[in-house]
Amino acid sequence: MRADARKNRDHLLAVARVVVTEQGADASLRDIARRADVALPTLYRHFPTREALLDTLLRENFDALAERAVELEASGSPAEALGTWLRECVAVAREYRGVTELMAAAIGDADSALHASCVTMRAAGTRLLARAQAAGAARADLDGAELFALVAALAWLGDQGSFAPRADHLFTVVASAVLPGRTDGDAEAGRH
Amino acid sequence: MRADARKNRDHLLAVARVVVTEQGADASLRDIARRADVALPTLYRHFPTREALLDTLLRENFDALAERAVELEASGSPAEALGTWLRECVAVAREYRGVTELMAAAIGDADSALHASCVTMRAAGTRLLARAQAAGAARADLDGAELFALVAALAWLGDQGSFAPRADHLFTVVASAVLPGRTDGDAEAGRH
DNA sequence: ACCTGAACACCGTTCAAGT
DNA sequence: ACCTGAACACCGTTCAAGT
Numbered sequence: 001m002r003a004d005a006r007k008n009r010d011h012l013l014a015v016a017r018v019v020v021t022e023q024g025a026d027a028s029l030r031d032i033a034r035r036a037d038v039a040l041p042t043l044y045r046h047f048p049t050r051e052a053l054l055d056t057l058l059r060e061n062f063d064a065l066a067e068r069a070v071e072l073e074a075s076g077s078p079a080e081a082l083g084t085w086l087r088e089c090v091a092v093a094r095e096y097r098g099v100t101e102l103m104a105a106a107i108g109d110a111d112s113a114l115h116a117s118c119v120t121m122r123a124a125g126t127r128l129l130a131r132a133q134a135a136g137a138a139r140a141d142l143d144g145a146e147l148f149a150l151v152a153a154l155a156w157l158g159d160q161g162s163f164a165p166r167a168d169h170l171f172t173v174v175a176s177a178v179l180p181g182r183t184d185g186d187a188e189a190g191r192h
Numbered sequence: 193m194r195a196d197a198r199k200n201r202d203h204l205l206a207v208a209r210v211v212v213t214e215q216g217a218d219a220s221l222r223d224i225a226r227r228a229d230v231a232l233p234t235l236y237r238h239f240p241t242r243e244a245l246l247d248t249l250l251r252e253n254f255d256a257l258a259e260r261a262v263e264l265e266a267s268g269s270p271a272e273a274l275g276t277w278l279r280e281c282v283a284v285a286r287e288y289r290g291v292t293e294l295m296a297a298a299i300g301d302a303d304s305a306l307h308a309s310c311v312t313m314r315a316a317g318t319r320l321l322a323r324a325q326a327a328g329a330a331r332a333d334l335d336g337a338e339l340f341a342l343v344a345a346l347a348w349l350g351d352q353g354s355f356a357p358r359a360d361h362l363f364t365v366v367a368s369a370v371l372p373g374r375t376d377g378d379a380e381a382g383r384h
Numbered sequence: 385a386c387c388t389g390a391a392c393a394c395c396g397t398t399c400a401a402g403t
Numbered sequence: 404a405c406c407t408g409a410a411c412a413c414c415g416t417t418c419a420a421g422t
Contacts, residue, residue, distance in 0.1 A: 005386060030414065039388045044416075101352065108354025139365065146362055149355040153345045153362075160293065162300025163341040170338055170345075173331065177369035197405060222395065231407045236397075 009046045012036045016053055025054055025098030054102060055113035061092045062117040069124035079137035079182045082128045083175055086151060089125070090171060093155035100156040107148060122148045138179055150174060201238045204228045208245055217246055217290030246294060247305035253284045254309040261316035271329035271374045274320045275367055278343060281317070282363060285347035292348040299340060314340045330371055342366060 001009070015036040019027045029050060033043040047053035068088060072081035093099055106114035107122065126144030133140055154174060158167035176182070193201070207228040211219045221242060225235040239245035260280060264273040285291055298306035299314065318336030325332055346366060350359035368374070 002385060008387085028414070029416095040415085041389095041417075042387060045386075050415090104352035104354050141361075142365065146358050146365070149349055149352075149358050149362060150365075152352070152355070153349050156348055157341055157345050160296035160341075160344070162296050163344070166338050166341050169333075170341060173334065173338070173342075173369050174366060177365050194404060200406085220395070221397095232396085233398080233408090234406060237405075242396090 005046075008036075008038055008042055012038060012043055012046060012053075013056060017057060020054070020057060020096050023097075025050075025096055025102055029053075049113060051102065051106070052113040054096075054099070055117065057096070058099065058102075058114065059117045061095065062121050065089055065092055066120045066124040069128055073127060073131065077137070078128075078132040078135040079179050082132045082138060083179055083182065085125065085128055086147075086175060086178070087171065089121070089151045090154045090158065093151060094158045097159050100152045100159065103148075103152050107145075118148075125151075132179065137182065139177065142178060147178070150178065197238075200228075200230055200234055204230060204235055204238060205245075205248060209249060212246070212249060212288050215289075217242075217288055217294055221245075241305065243294070243298070244305040246288075246291070247309065249288070250291065250294075250306065251309045253287065254313050257281055257284055258312045258316040261320055265319060265323060269329070270320075270324040270327040271371050274324045274330060275371055275374065277317070277320055278339075278367060278370070279363065281313070281343045282346045282350065285343060286350045289351050292344045292351065295340075295344050299337075310340075317343075324371065329374065331369065334370060339370070342370070 012032065016027075016032050019032045019035060023031075029043060030040055032053075033040045036043070043053075047056070065085075065088065069085055072085050075081065076084075093103060102114060103118055106112040107118040109115060122144050125147045129138055129142065129144060129147055132138035133142075154167065154171050157163045157170055163170075204224065208219075208224050211224045211227060215223075221235060222232055224245075225232045228235070235245075239248070257277075257280065261277055264277050267273060268276075285295065294306060295310055298304040299310040301307060314336050317339045321330055321334065321336060321339055324330035325334075346359065346363050349355045349362055355362075
């Protein structure tokens with residue numbers, strides 16, 4: 001890649017991070033290009049699709065979650081590991097508004113630029129879930145795809161302004177369905 | 193209201209019902225007006241806001257849910273009544289794509305045209321929840337606002353194509369958190 | 385190889401003019 | 404009282420032309 005192109009790409013990404021933080025995943029691409037002092041077709045050249053751009057913004061965090069899962073697999077109780085990881089997943093999925101719809105679309109579309117990251121994340125969750133199930137700590141009738149969906153739904157709740165104040169408590173409620181009988185390690189037990 | 197205006201209004205509503213079913217809650221207003229053979233400002237005159245239009249489409253169903261709650265309050269076990277009502281709520285919220293975001297926005301905004309309907313619905317749920325809690329059947333640390341949020345989240349799951357096949361099962365999972373210990377009356381127990 | 389101006393077809397919103 | 408044509412400011416997407 002030519003030096004000027006590299007510079008444009010990096011700058012576009014930095015600006016996109018700001019704008020998507022402000023406006024969410026459906027931010028105006030025109031606005032991003034404008035604020036990056038670049039013509040719109042330049043943005044399209046580097047990121048042919050809105051998803052390609054968001055993929056680049058998200059992949060880092062998604063892959064970090066997969067690594068984090070490996071870490072947690074080796075430590076603590078299976079139940080606590082899963083609970084902690086779920087909480088961190090929701091936090092990452094909430095980093096930008098509107099990402100949950102994207103996750104849902106990407107996991108189901110092999111052609112999506114985000115697909116690989118989502119599949120990696122789901123696989124990591126599936127391993128943690130299986131370990132907790134083997135220990136009898138997690139609901140047996142759940143699979144990784146459903147865990148992924150629950151994470152997305154909980155992140156979605158946090159994205160809706162009027163539900164956001166309840167999002168933490170509702171995480172606890174749903175987590176208690178995934179990990180029945182677990183009383184330690186969740187947000188509220190840890191708080192008092 | 194003048195006869196021609198009434199006719200326009202009714203026709204707009206009928207067309208909107210079709211278009212919103214096809215395209216979801218963010219359907220093109222221009223398209224609705226076009227397919228109703230009416231100029232765009234005519235649509236704006238009758239429904240000054242997209243929300244005002246959707247409110248009219250939804251109010252009927254939302255109010256029916258409130259009535260349905262009254263019916264269920266007087267019948268069967270408190271747990272079964274709540275479980276049945278929750279399932280029907282999710283079904284109504286899934287009637288049009290994108291309604292869940294709208295519900296979340298409307299419940300938190302007193303100026304929204306949908307606000308009253310949402311508040312009525314939440315109140316109905318709160319009564320059913322309180323009855324189930326008094327019977328020791330429902331989780332004590334939940335309130336009506338959280339129940340409303342859970343319904344919206346479950347409906348949202350059903351709206352995401354890739355999650356939709358899991359939506360029924362995830363309803364059962366979440367319902368089991370709201371109504372712990374209940375083994376009858378849910379979709380899966382009823383199916384075998 | 386990379387960038388840009390300019391166009392195209394859309395959208396929501398609003399105003400002044402018609403009947 | 405009600406409806407409409409037409410304009411405005413936006414948007415995503417793409418092409419031909421520049422360096």
